[in-house]
Amino acid sequence: MELEDLLNKYFGYTAFKTGQKEVISALLNGENTLAMLPTGTGKSLCYQLPGYIFKGHILIISPLLSLMQDQVDQMKRFGEKRVVALNSFLTHIEKEQVLNVLNQYKFIFISPEMLQVPYIIKKLQSLSISLFVIDEAHCISQWGYDFRPDYSKLGEIRKSLCNPLTLALTATATVNVRQDIIQSLGLSKVTKVESTIDRPNIGFYVEEIADYRDKERRVLELVDRLPKPGIVYFSSKKAAEQMAELLSYQQNYRSSVYHGGLEQDSRILIQQQFIHNQLDVICATSAFGMGVNKENIRFVIHFHMPMQIESYLQEIGRAGRDGNPSIAILLYSPGDELLPIQLAEAELPSDQQLDWLFNRTDFAIRTNNRGFKLTNTLKELGGFSDVQWRIVEDLLNRPIQDTSSLQQIKEMLQDFTKKRLKAKKNNIFRMKQWIDTKFCRRQFILEYFNDRLITEVNPCCDRCGLDIRNYHSAEDRPQVELLEVTWMDYLRKLLTNSELSK
Amino acid sequence: MVQLESIILYCLMQLNNERTIYSIYHLLKGKKSSQTIQDAHLFNLKKYFGIYDFLSRENFDQIIQMLQDQKLIQSCGLQQFRSTSEGELFLIKNPIPIDLNGWEFHQVTARFWARLSLLIQVASNLEYKETNYIPIQKDKDIHLWLKTVLKEMNVSKKDMGGKLYDELIACFAENSELDPSVLVYRLTGFNQIGLTSLQAAQKLKMDIFDYHLHFINILHFMIRKLGQEPELFPLLAHLHRALMQQNDLTQSSQKTWQLLTLGHSLETIAQIRQLKLSTIEDHLVEITLNFKDFSINEYVEPILQKEILHVSKLIASKQLKLIKDQVKQASYFQIRLVLAKYGG
């Protein structure tokens, strides 16, 4: 059967999107593959389709629990029942149950921390694994923007599973990061599929604004003029909340805030409201967007500058999935780069914190020549955030040479944080360079990823003469109909389908 | 915050200066300490037990300050207040919704709402013959419950939506004081996503605290009604089935639970029941397992809880002995409680 026939049979599509076919063909040839595909091009199809050809199991490692759950739900809704997610959402009993019948599942999603459990590795070793998939593979690289310590052990794990055929997926990775991925996984021969990351229907527009208040005013103005729906991204929950309130109360837009601090129930509802066109504007932190497959997002505005070009690209990539013209706007005020620098510093343990930790007598006891007593008490007393503590734990749980002294270990940690901070600051610097550039913004981003512009894009960016007015909505804002639906009508419409003749 | 203020005023009057203001906070939060449980009984405040589980200490202090500023209460000692005559008048003008029943229902309210909202979403999509949608409830227990119930409901798929609609209307009609919009706009169905609590409060022009109270009130009304007269609501009555979990306990544990809710200590319960303390401790572990909301803070310091959990994870073991070796200050009973509470 041709690949297209399989595509039609299992997914109901008639044609592959960019890159998908190349990836699948490489895998079917038994080649380890590193695929860099732009967001929104259906990465999951790249392992799902081979899954229907390979005899064994497909193991998918995914770093984000919510994303994993979305993917599993989506596969189930499309009729694939042999899929399971192994992560910390499962209760102890559920985990036992799943592990007992693990061989009945074709597609096994697993979080990296689950792979640290020897018992689970043993279980996996008893299966025949046809394909080892690493989603968001850029998390492997220490120099990538989203390094996850758990991910750095995937090479070892892959080895312990007898080096199965491997697919590393990412949307955004520079050449260095790609090299890191290959090395860290211990892949000897790799086929690289790198489709262009350019999204020609998205225009770039950067605007310098005097200060915070003016930015607020400008967002209100832009939301007024641009066709909707759209997303406004913020680095702070509070700023996002304020803007959502301004938009709903002052301007009467259907707007909501979305950030990680909301309860899960509310997060699901707001995301679904947006997808079902019940909201015009979402004011969000970077927590929003993963797993949101919405085609008609017309604008993405950044109120604050992101911490790196990679996440910027991912966030604006949510616009215009339907191929229609869309605009990515970044508002910059002088000094804005200080906020990401502060955030970057807060993500790493400080020298003072490490000094304090290594001076604690209840910490320095090394049992069995390795391993440290890392209690929650220490975490709290030392004022470590979750992110900071995860880094400490991970670095200290690595095998350490017996001969190294406490001082040497501490220096190793400090050296690591110094390098991480440098990498992060460098990312912020590149982002700032992009804001400041006098030349084409699209070109800049493509060069950053060693990509090339294939066909000329017009309109392209403010530097190439893009006129924001061309993106303004043609019609005036439709009068908000204040037709209130009574609760009884609402309920009746939910539960009785008047178009059905019964 | 009119409704919440009324409740605090009412509690103050009942407490009659015998407790600090924070005993009301603990009551509203549903703290499972013997003191709070005893207060709820002694002062006849069981209705309000645990109805504001999300209230923060900060919110509470603000509200007390507001009550003071409005001269509805006045200070009468350290952390003690009494209601003024204006306060009493305020309470008469702003009566408290009458269907609240925190003591009986606070542990099952969230579950009842989860069941109801999923049932309506599924029924609505069945009505419109849509199979591809995202369930707004992620809890697997609720999905499992619905699966069983759908099989047992004696109704065809094409009649289900209409019948549910009729039953809901009939149920709301039983109480003319209720405003069903508090609940209905929260419901999700085919191509219509329900509002979050904050959005619903905004739509109905209430503050979130008052909104929450009305929302809980209508749910408590439904739980009671469906429990009392299931025959009137053949479909909705399923929401009530096995909602109360008490029956999952063994009989002996149930007796211990009853004594516990009366505020007795473990030692006293052992004396009363003439059982060994270790047996009572077994019961407590069982209770912890069965009641998701049961707080073990009184028996294990939160810091110690964290430590036990951490060690259990670190050594990837639930063996008491192994954990005990690493956390010497914890007793076996405490370790068991923590493992029971957090599923190890």
Ligand SMILES: [Zn+2]
């Ligand atoms: Zn350009």
